[in-house]
Amino acid sequence: MALEFRSVTKEFLTRSGEVLTAVSDVSFVVNEGEFVSVVGPSGCGKSTLLSMTAGLYQPTQGEVLVSGEVVRGPNGHVGFMLQKDLLLPWRNIVSNVEFGLEARGVPAADRRRRAMAELERCHLAGFENHFPYQLSGGMRQRAALARTLAIEPEIVLLDEPFSALDAQTKLLLQNSFAGTIAESRKTTLLITHDLAEAVLMSDRILVLSERPGRVVAEIVVDLPHRDEPLRRRTMPEVSDYAGQIFRHLKLEEKAI
Numbered sequence: 001m002a003l004e005f006r007s008v009t010k011e012f013l014t015r016s017g018e019v020l021t022a023v024s025d026v027s028f029v030v031n032e033g034e035f036v037s038v039v040g041p042s043g044c045g046k047s048t049l050l051s052m053t054a055g056l057y058q059p060t061q062g063e064v065l066v067s068g069e070v071v072r073g074p075n076g077h078v079g080f081m082l083q084k085d086l087l088l089p090w091r092n093i094v095s096n097v098e099f100g101l102e103a104r105g106v107p108a109a110d111r112r113r114r115a116m117a118e119l120e121r122c123h124l125a126g127f128e129n130h131f132p133y134q135l136s137g138g139m140r141q142r143a144a145l146a147r148t149l150a151i152e153p154e155i156v157l158l159d160e161p162f163s164a165l166d167a168q169t170k171l172l173l174q175n176s177f178a179g180t181i182a183e184s185r186k187t188t189l190l191i192t193h194d195l196a197e198a199v200l201m202s203d204r205i206l207v208l209s210e211r212p213g214r215v216v217a218e219i220v221v222d223l224p225h226r227d228e229p230l231r232r233r234t235m236p237e238v239s240d241y242a243g244q245i246f247r248h249l250k251l252e253e254k255a256i
Helices: 047-054 093-103 108-121 135-151 167-184 194-202 235-254
Strands: 003-013 018-032 035-039 063-064 077-083 155-159 188-189 204-208 215-220
Touching: 003 047, 018 047, 018 063, 018 215, 035 047, 035 167, 035 194, 047 155, 047 188, 077 135, 093 108, 093 135, 108 135, 108 167, 135 167, 135 188, 194 215, 194 235, 204 235, 215 235
Parallel strands: 035 188, 035 204, 077 155, 155 188
Antiparallel strands: 003 018, 003 063, 204 215
16 A cells, blocks of 8 residues: 555644644555545545645644655655645746756756656646746646656645636646546545546545544545546446535535
8 A cells, every 4th residue: 555544633723722623533545556536525634634644744643654654754755736836937847847856956967857758748848948927727737747746756645736727627637637647657645625526537535524524435436537537527427426425425414
């Protein structure tokens, strides 16, 4: 397995001195090469799970393991991509993709080779000398994915990377990301509020409860074409899976 959460609880101390429990007793595994989505209500701790995987937070109780090793601090084995592309406006695209490699001390020639390879994979060859303001929103997100993949992470963490895009661009980018990630064979954990998106892109879906987040359902998506969400989208079973997720969410809401 690439990622494992063992009975993880995370608490935060608020400014008023109260203890806020973000997630409680969360256990799950993500196998190597698997694409897993996490869905749940706003504020249920989805992003907290990503931050603990990256080592930005430590669990209050339990353990997070990446490749069998307990995460005890910032984790160089993961690549973290947020809702915003966070490209540096004063750098051209290839220099942006090189940024993480530069921070790790990778020699200039090797940085450039790896950055150009990822730009090719993300269908941005020919745009390496452009600046972020010269690219569309979808192209900027592809550049951010190239930057994430360039550091050769064992796990890719995606925190709602399509949420700020218009509907058409979102569909095209989902398809592009899915193909690129499948080609690179990266283990991936996606946070999303879009139930259809979770079905279109995932091998498996974890459903969280209201805060404190707990895993209330685990759904295996037994459909082909995970690398081509646009093809998967035409299958009638997609709406059945989305309805199944929704029912779990509504049942949990009624139980609170």
